[in-house]
Amino acid sequence: MFGKLRRLSLDVPKTALEESQKLPSSERRHFLRNGLFTAGGAMVGGAFAGLAPGALAKTQYPPENPSWTLSLGPGVVADPYGMPSPFEKEVIRRNVPWLTADKVSSISFTPLQHLKGIITPNGLFFERHHAGRPEVDPQQHRLMIHGLVDRPIILSMEDLQRLPSVSQINFIECPANGGMEWRGAQLNSLQFLHGMVSCAEWTGVRLSTLLQEVGMKPEGKWVLAEGADGAAMTRSIPMEKALDDVIVAYAQNGEALRREQGYPIRLVVPGWEGNTHVKWLRRLEVGDKPWMQREETSKYTDLLGDGTARGFTWVMEAKSVITSPCPEMPLKEKGVYQIEGLAWSGKGKVKAVDVSVDGGMNWQQAQLREPVLSKSLTRFVLEWKWDGNPALLQSRVIDETGYVQPTLGQLREARGTNSIYHKNAIQTWKVNADGSVVNVQLS
Amino acid sequence: MFSFRKCSLKLALVCSGALMLPLASSAVAESAGYYGVGETPTEEQIAAWDIDIRPDGTGLPEGSGSVDEGMAVYETYCASCHGAFGEGMGRYPKLSGGEGTLAEDRPEKTVGSYWPYASTLWDYIHRAMPFFAPQSLTDDQVYAVTAYVLNLNYIVDGDFVANKETLPKVEMPNSGNFVWEDPRPDVENERCMSDCKDEVNVADSSEGKNLTPRTTGPLDEGLVE
Numbered sequence: 001m002f003g004k005l006r007r008l009s010l011d012v013p014k015t016a017l018e019e020s021q022k023l024p025s026s027e028r029r030h031f032l033r034n035g036l037f038t039a040g041g042a043m044v045g046g047a048f049a050g051l052a053p054g055a056l057a058k059t060q061y062p063p064e065n066p067s068w069t070l071s072l073g074p075g076v077v078a079d080p081y082g083m084p085s086p087f088e089k090e091v092i093r094r095n096v097p098w099l100t101a102d103k104v105s106s107i108s109f110t111p112l113q114h115l116k117g118i119i120t121p122n123g124l125f126f127e128r129h130h131a132g133r134p135e136v137d138p139q140q141h142r143l144m145i146h147g148l149v150d151r152p153i154i155l156s157m158e159d160l161q162r163l164p165s166v167s168q169i170n171f172i173e174c175p176a177n178g179g180m181e182w183r184g185a186q187l188n189s190l191q192f193l194h195g196m197v198s199c200a201e202w203t204g205v206r207l208s209t210l211l212q213e214v215g216m217k218p219e220g221k222w223v224l225a226e227g228a229d230g231a232a233m234t235r236s237i238p239m240e241k242a243l244d245d246v247i248v249a250y251a252q253n254g255e256a257l258r259r260e261q262g263y264p265i266r267l268v269v270p271g272w273e274g275n276t277h278v279k280w281l282r283r284l285e286v287g288d289k290p291w292m293q294r295e296e297t298s299k300y301t302d303l304l305g306d307g308t309a310r311g312f313t314w315v316m317e318a319k320s321v322i323t324s325p326c327p328e329m330p331l332k333e334k335g336v337y338q339i340e341g342l343a344w345s346g347k348g349k350v351k352a353v354d355v356s357v358d359g360g361m362n363w364q365q366a367q368l369r370e371p372v373l374s375k376s377l378t379r380f381v382l383e384w385k386w387d388g389n390p391a392l393l394q395s396r397v398i399d400e401t402g403y404v405q406p407t408l409g410q411l412r413e414a415r416g417t418n419s420i421y422h423k424n425a426i427q428t429w430k431v432n433a434d435g436s437v438v439n440v441q442l443s
Numbered sequence: 444m445f446s447f448r449k450c451s452l453k454l455a456l457v458c459s460g461a462l463m464l465p466l467a468s469s470a471v472a473e474s475a476g477y478y479g480v481g482e483t484p485t486e487e488q489i490a491a492w493d494i495d496i497r498p499d500g501t502g503l504p505e506g507s508g509s510v511d512e513g514m515a516v517y518e519t520y521c522a523s524c525h526g527a528f529g530e531g532m533g534r535y536p537k538l539s540g541g542e543g544t545l546a547e548d549r550p551e552k553t554v555g556s557y558w559p560y561a562s563t564l565w566d567y568i569h570r571a572m573p574f575f576a577p578q579s580l581t582d583d584q585v586y587a588v589t590a591y592v593l594n595l596n597y598i599v600d601g602d603f604v605a606n607k608e609t610l611p612k613v614e615m616p617n618s619g620n621f622v623w624e625d626p627r628p629d630v631e632n633e634r635c636m637s638d639c640k641d642e643v644n645v646a647d648s649s650e651g652k653n654l655t656p657r658t659t660g661p662l663d664e665g666l667v668e
Contacts, residue, residue: 090659097656097664101524101534104574113658131577146489153481154488162480188649189658215475224495230577232570234495283492291495292560294567298552301621307546308620309557317627328658354636359643363636392643396632404632414629418550422627430645443646 084123088114093124096192099180104132105231107174109195112321112342113328117369118169118377120198122253127260128174128196128274131230136280138264141228143248147286150215157250157264163205163213166247168270169376171344173197173316175273175300175421181408182417185441190326193427193439197319197344199377200261202268204249207242211286220286224293225267228282235276236290237269241314245270245375248281271346271375272314273421275300305416316346318405319424320353320380320397331435334388339366342377345399349373352398353380359392359428359442360407366395391431392442408441494578496566500611503565507606508587510599516580516588520573529553529595539595542616555596559621561613565589565605586610 060066084091093108100106108127110120120126127133138157146152177196180186187193207223216239223242227233237246249268250257257263262279269276275295290296290312302310320343325331339357343350349372354363366382380395397405408425430440496502508516518527526532529539541551550556554564569585571577580588590605599605599613649655656663 092662094656094658094662098654111658131571131574144484144489144492146484146493150475152484152489154484155481159480163478184647185649186652186654188652188655191658192655212474213476213478213480226495230571232494232577234570285493285495287497289497289499291566292498292563293495294563294571297559297563297621298554298557298567303545303550303552303557305546307550308622309545310625311621311623313625313627315625315627327655354634359645361637361639361643363639392645396634398634403628404634406630406632410630410632428645430648439649440645441647443644 091124093127094191094195096187105130107176107196109191110198111191111328112195112197112323113190113326115323118199118342118371118373118379119253120200122200122255122258122261125172125198125200125252125258125261126174126196129229129231129260130233133260134229134280135259136228136263141264141280141282143265143282143284145210145214145284145286147224147284148217148220148288149211149286150217151213153214160205160248160250160265163209165203165205167201167203167251168245168247168268169199169201169371169373170268170270171197171199171316171375171377172268172274172277173319173344173346175275175313175316178423178425178427179420181439181441182412182419182423185439188327188439190321190323190328194321196274197342197377199344200252201254202247202249203251203254204247204265204268207246207248207267207284208244210248210284211242214286216286219288222287222290224283224285224287224291225276225278225281226283226285227262227278228280233275233278233295234291234293235278235295236293237267237276238290239286241269241272269314271316271348273300273316276314300421302415302419302421304419313422316344317422317424318345318347318350318397318399318403319343320350320395320405321427322355322393322395322429325393325431325437326429327437327439330437331386331431333435334386336383336385339382339384339393341366341380341395343368343380343395343397344375344377345397345401345403346375347403348375348400350378350380350397351400351402353378354396354398355380355382355384356394356396357384357391360394360396360426363396386431388433390433392440393429393431393437394426396426409443494566494570496562496569498560498562498611500562500607503562503607503610504582505607506582506586507604508583508585508590509604510587510590510594510601512583513587513589513591513594516584517591520580521588524574529592538592545617545620553596554592555598555616557617559615559618561589561593561598561610561615564592565610568592 091111091114095106095108110124110126141157143155174196178193221239223237225235247268248265250265252261257266265281266279267277267281302313320341322339322341324340339355343353353366355366356363366380369379372378405426411425428440428442430438524532524535525538531537537553539553539555541553541556544551565585568589586605590603593599
């Protein structure tokens with residue numbers, strides 16, 4: 001399973017071009033212009049990113065048969081590692097160039113506007129690297145477990161896979177998701193405002209199994225996790241959490257972890273801030289106190305309005321966002337729409353999601369789509385008839401602890417505007433009369 | 444590799460995917476080494492990878508470095524990104540200044556104004572800096588440049604020499620301003636369903652701010668601040 005992964009290619013497929021060669025020249029021009037170039041242009045459709053209006057040339061409509069019905073496609077293993085349709089080439093992770101000094105320590109965002117269900121495809125899972133993505137050789141990679149233990153060990157990736165494993169679906173969210181918006185509305189995009197959350201099925205070994213295998217000493221109260229990247233990323237995790245639901249994961253949605261997600265192994269710390277899910281994991285140390293590393297002092301602490309700061313704010317509190325419509329998914333005309341979105345809580349399951357179309361004056365309970373899992377993304381839906389007038393769309397999640405997603409005003413009142421992290425406020429989308437959708441903040 | 448493993452009765456406790464039993468420490472000791480996987484590291488192997496430093500100084504190696512020696516290290520390996528006085532070049536982080544700004548509108552969080560522990564500075568420089576060549580400095584160089592960055596922030600005097608005795612004793616000015624316990628939930632929203640407020644006003648909009656990179660087509664490389 002740790003075989004080489006193929007490079008992603010976004011080129012227009014040869015077959016489509018070859019297909020066009022078979023058409024008479026006038027139709028061929030039409031096919032190329034409408035079928036290919038429009039799809040790669042600036043417009044974005046509904047379910048299929050490539051399905052822009054006019055994307056299908058007239059020659060492909062009934063009563064004509066489309067060219068792909070009258071010909072053969074490439075055979076099996078034309079793509080030994082399958083790739084998305086080239087018409088989906090706009091569905092990619094994107095970054096905000098002005099946000100960081102360097103792409104090596106930076107962030108990319110998941111295109112939530114294009115995703116369905118609750119699982120993030122592996123190639124679209126958001127990235128956060130502090131020293132770039134290392135190319136780790138699993139044959140040489142080792143996990144060392146030591147410290148306050150009876151039996152320190154060095155494990156190979158094969159050793160790890162001999163141990164009992166579990167699979168669990170969990171979201172990972174960077175606590176800086178939406179962090180640019182504490183002071184005001186800046187970005188006009190679902191992807192850039194909320195795309196630092198993704199969700200996958202993770203498979204690996206429970207950290208409790210590993211700690212049991214090495215025999216923890218009773219003084220062991222904390223675990224330090226360290227990565228093998230150039231940042232040698234470290235976080236201190238309290239033993240209670242380590243023994244609860246943390247896993248050392250080697251697989252993501254059925255295949256080996258992607259390199260961007262820590263190949264060959266990472267920590268998954270369900271419901272806790274993304275930075276604790278240490279990637280390219282190489283060392284676990286048991287100790288009696290936290291280590292106060294740079295990523296739990298200088299960073300990932302929340303500065304309050306009075307100049308004091310909170311540390312060890314690990315849990316991602318409940319949050320939700322409407323993913324359609326959104327700035328990237330405007331409305332086309334009045335009529336019936338399915339308002340859809342995602343909700344999640346680091347403290348367990350989503351209990352309910354309410355949707356408002358009048359800026360929070362009145363709310364209706366949305367439907368939750370199965371499955372509704374703990375510390376996972378949950379999809380909600382509410383049918384809505386848009387009358388063509390401006391509207392203010394919001395969603396509000398309630399989790400199983402009874403916690404109600406707050407407004408930005410409430411968060412600002414409690415914390416000021418300089419915390420960067422943990423902004424889980426209700427998002428407002430303004431629908432204009434022309435159907436365009438804008439990120440706004442209410443007073 | 445994802446084949447199903449049968450659990451023997453004895454193993455069911457640890458093997459069962461769904462069950463999460465609290466582990467009493469006696470149970471832990473009893474079953475240590477049950478799977479017998481892995482090699483036992485030598486002390487040298489552990490020491491070589493065990494690079495973390497704690498606020499009480501645990502983990503700090505032998506060696507030392509002065510502020511003066513640190514200036515040379517800093518100018519060679521650090522100043523190009525962090526600026527000659529730690530003021531930060533471009534969007535590279537500032538390492539100094541910002542005292543008294545934490546409660547202001549535009550706080551500057553630096554080693555001097557924000558960091559609670561001096562040990563973290565040694566630990567982080569040693570593991571991650573200089574950015575292009577992590578873990579390339581000697582222990583003496585790390586001590587020296589740590590002393591220098593502390594001096595840039597007026598936290599130690601010019602004659603300070605950092606070593607495993609002196610560094611843990613350095614008091615960071617902002618150390619008392621952290622709360623290491625999560626007080627959340629710190630806001631309580633109500634689940635009101637109708638007539639929830641008097642009026643609805645849009646206070647701010649992203650429209651026309653021109654900060655959003657392209658969300659269609661190829662990646663946006665051009666947009667800078």
